Amino acid sequence: MNIAPELIHIAVALAAIAAFIGLNGLVLVWLERKVAGHIQRRPGPYEVGPWGLLQPVADAVKLVGKQLVRPKVADPWLYWSAPLLSFTPVFLLFLTIPFGPRLIGMEFNLGLLLILAFSGLNVLALCLAGWSSANKYSLLGAARAVAQSIAYEIPLLLAVLAIAFQFGTLNLSTIVHHQGPMPWQWNVMTQPLAFIIYFICAVAETNRAPFDLPEAESELTAGFHTEYSGMAFGLFFLAEYAYIIVISCVATVLFLGGWHGPGAPGFWWFLLKVYALIMVIIWLRWTYPRVRFDQLLNINWKWLLPLALVNLLLTLIFVKM
Amino acid sequence: MEYLAYVAFGIYVLIILTGGLMAVLCRSMVRALVGLILTLFGVAGCYLLMAAPFIALMQILIYVGAVSILILFAIMLTRAPAGAEEAPYIFPWRSIAALAVAFLPLAVIGGMIRSGQVTPLVPPTEVPLAELGQTLIEPYLLAFELISVILTVAMAGAVILGFERRIGK
Structure with missing residues (x-):
């Protein structure tokens, strides 16, 4: 029996993605705590290892060692399936992202759509977690998560659609190939509005501060994951990162511009840009206070959505001209 | 590779049936909804098998990612959280009648297959996205626009109903 080389390729890609997610989880935990520390004029973790580099390992060991507890009245099936449902789609999301000219898990014509479709499952997981915990804070967190992510998904899709219209494709590799090595050849120059809308909506979709209402700790204890302990919470956490x-x-x-960059194109440019964006997201979290819920919905329905529609219309006009 | 398609079909049908049974038999409304979501996933898998990945992903994006979450939202707003949802256990007659209705399409389709000539279909090929769009706005333009009108009417209706109730109070 011979196995198709594509299947082997996908299996290897999935293993690599698992390693990438795990490693990044550790790095981002350390980075977030360190950046938060420096922004708040304190050193951040520095006891465990040099510059506190082993702190995330200690955190992870603590999480793994903790007992998993379920509230007595909680629905057991839904309660335990929620963290799994939150984490497993992540593997699929990385599969069609072109990290380098040849470094891609699977060439797929609808790669962008695949990412958008499966990232929607996270909301479902948050909802099930919030509902099945049988706790009013969890339920409130879940209700907020739904209202927020359903609302912000619309301008996000419209912003992404503008790019898809511009190039007439949903294939991520093709979109990268249409851009050049120099920063002024990147799409952010032709679609600045779409980029801003996408970025705001994406931060809101991942429930990061200043849009972290589903887990607002000062109001809702910990929101939808109040009742989760140990690695059940760890999975939600890893999924968020x-x-x-x-x-x-x-x-x-x-x-x-993906893996394009001045000089030698390759995955190093890709990772550099990704980490720059992640730093901005962390920076935002520790700079701005949490928005109120009415502000959150007003930003979306009164600003982002009309702007995204106008942007889409302008894109159409320019493409057809 | 053909047997793989049969295996995949078997798995998808199993998923659809399990989800369907969960949706019908579960006493808890949220569990029933999870069953529904499982069924929608299985249907998406069947679209994949028919070489229509765009439709499959749209099914997941819209039905799983939006519609079922709105249903869940509605359940969460109307019902007390967790614990068992109380639904009185109804035995015999209704269940039997429901089962009979469920087997009706099987009888109809089975009869058609037995009476007529069934030729195996050619393996489906993927339709390019541009072609799909072209068919939507050329031969099926009227139907496409009518669907938007229906959606607009439904949305306006929902808003009017919501406002009327508020005025009534």
């Missing part, structure tokens, strides 16, 4: 990487990767591919 993975989604941050995914949205940064998609932003890099769509707007910042």
Whole structure:
């Protein structure tokens, strides 16, 4: 029995993605705590290892060692399936992202759509987690997560659609190939409005501050994951970081020229841009206070959505001219 | 490779049936909804098997990612959280009638297959996205626009209903 080489390629890609997510989880935990520390004029973690580099390992060991507890009245099936449902789609999301000229898990014509479709599952996971915990804070967190992510998904899709219209494709590699090595040849120069809308919506979709209402700790304890302990919480946490990487990767591919760059093109440019975006997201979190819920919805429905529609219309006019 | 398609079809049908049974038999509304979502996933898999990945992904994006989440939202707003949802257990007659109705399409389709000549279909090929769009706005333009009108009417209706209730209070 011979196995198709494509299948082997995908299997290897999935293993590499798993390693990438795990490693990035560790790096981002350290980076986030360190950046937060310096922004707040304190050193951040520095006890465990040089510059606190081993701190995320200690955190991970602590999480793995903790007991998994389920509230007595919680629905057991839904309660335990929610963190798994939040984490597993992440593997699919990375599969069609072109990290380098040849470094891609699977060439797929509808790669962009695949990412958008499967990232929607996270909301479902948050909802199930919030509902099945049988806790009013969890339920409120879940209700907020739904209202927020359904609302912000619309301008996000419209912003992405503008890029798809411009090049007439949903294939991420093709979109990268249409851009050049120099920064002024990137899509962010022709679609600046779409980039800003995409970035704001993406930060809101991942429930990061200043849009972290589903887990606002000062109001809702911890929101939808109040009742989760140990690795069940760890999976939600890892999924959140993975989604941050995914949205940064998609932003890099769509707007910042992907693996193109001055000098030698390659995955190093890609990673550099992704990490720059992640740093901006972390920076935003520790700079701005949380928005109020009415502000959150007003920004979306009164500003982002009309702007995204106007942007789409302008794109259409320019493409057809 | 053909047997792989049969295996995949078997798995998808199993997913659809399990989801369907969950949706019908579960006492808890949220579990029933999870069953529905499972079914929608299985249907998306069947689209994949028919070489229509665009439709499959749209199914997941719209039905799983938006519609079912709105249903979940509605359940969360109307019902007390968790614990078992109380639904009285109805036995015999209704269940039997429901089963009979479920087997009706099987009988109809089975009869058609037995009476007529069934030729195996050619393996489906993927339709390019541009062609799909072209068919939507050329031969099927009227139907396409009518769907938007229906959606607009439904949305306007929902808004009017919401406002009327508020005035009534």
